[in-house]
Every structure is written in structure tokens, then in C-alpha cells.
Amino acid sequence: MTSKELEVLIKAHHREAFLWSRQCCGFDTSLAEDILQHAYLKVLEGKAKFGHQSSPKTWLFAVIRFTAMEWLRKTNHTQTLDGVEVEDIEPDRPVESQEDMLNLLPSRQKEVLLLVFYHQMTIEKAAEIMEVSLGTARTHYERAKKSLKVLIEKKHENAR
Incomplete structure (x- = not known):
């Protein structure tokens, strides 16, 4: 995808991407903003490449999810009740x-x-x-x- 196409994709799905980022971060709004910014940077700098194996929205959500997981792992954030039955x-x-x-x-x-x-x-x-x-x-x-x-x-x- 060209940088222009990536920008259009990001603008078209920004609201949903933010909500997904927030959900990936345990509904922490400020952390979600940071995660989303890092995910967008990965996309725009070409560190995350769209391989046309899924829809662009699915790919963007996966980039956000992995960025959140990576960020939470690095900063030792844990979800308090994760895995509780x-x-x-x-x-x-x-x-x-x-x-x-x-x-x-x-x-x-x-x-x-x-x-x-x-x-x-x-x-x-x-x-x-x-x-x-x-x-x-x-x-x-x-x-x-x-x-x-x-x-x-x-x-x-x-x-x-």
C-alpha cells in the first residue's frame, strides 16, 4: 500500500481503531492513545506491512493488538483479573x-x-x-x- 492509501485507511477507521486500542488496554484511555499512536507509526513507517491476506481493517486491528501486547509486556502492565474463571x-x-x-x-x-x-x-x-x-x-x-x-x-x- 502507498502512504496515501495507508493514510486513507487510518482516517476511515480511526474511531473504531481507537475503541479497539482502548479495549486492548483494559479501557485505559491515555494508554490507548499511546498504543494507537505507536501502531499508526508502525503502519506509516512500513514496519507493519499489509500483505493482502485479509481486509485492511482486519490487518489494522491486528497491528493495534500486537502493539498493545508488546507495549504491555515491555512495561509490565498486567490485567488484574485476566484468566479468572x-x-x-x-x-x-x-x-x-x-x-x-x-x-x-x-x-x-x-x-x-x-x-x-x-x-x-x-x-x-x-x-x-x-x-x-x-x-x-x-x-x-x-x-x-x-x-x-x-x-x-x-x-x-x-x-x-
Whole structure:
């Protein structure tokens, strides 16, 4: 892709790219801005090359995801409840918002759910971005829906 085509791609998907970056960073807005800037630099400087193996949007989201993972690994950021099973969550712990509920899900479940529901991607596209097989993505997707259902039910029980 030419630099002009890359700029058009970035402008066309900026809002969604920012939301995805924010989601990759545990909803930390300032960190998401830094991640997005680094991802854009990788794209514009040619460090991340579009190989025409997927759609441009899917490729851009993958670049953002890997930039976030790389950044979080380098700076030793950790997601506090990453990998916790829903059954292990304290029943009395208040869940205030959708973001709180999503952050309680294991990272892969959260990623596939966000890509499919919030970014209107297919499970196949989500699997490409996450670099997992389609079967694995489907499994995480189904588990995420079940886990989220349990969290919503617990929230409603606590509200009574």
C-alpha cells in the first residue's frame, strides 16, 4: 500500500481503531492513545506491512493488538483479573458497568466478544486478528457469551 492509501485507511477507521486500542488496554484511555499512536507509526513507517491476506481493517486491528501486547509486556502492565474463571468471581463484588463485566472475562474471550459485537466482525475475522484457529475463536466466543450471561444474572441478583 502507498502512504496515501495507508493514510486513507487510518482516517476511515480511526474511531473504531481507537475503541479497539482502548479495549486492548483494559479501557485505559491515555494508554490507548499511546498504543494507537505507536501502531499508526508502525503502519506509516512500513514496519507493519499489509500483505493482502485479509481486509485492511482486519490487518489494522491486528497491528493495534500486537502493539498493545508488546507495549504491555515491555512495561509490565498486567490485567488484574485476566484468566479468572467466572465461577471464581466473588459474588458480592459489585459490577458497575459493561466495562467492569468485560474486564472480568479472560483476555481471549473478551477480545473475540469485542471484535464480534462491538466491531461487527465475523468470528473468522476475529480469529485472524487474534491469530488463533476458527475453532478456538468459536470456543472462546461461546464461553464468553456464557460467562457474560452469568455475570449479568449475578448483577441482577445483587440489585434485588
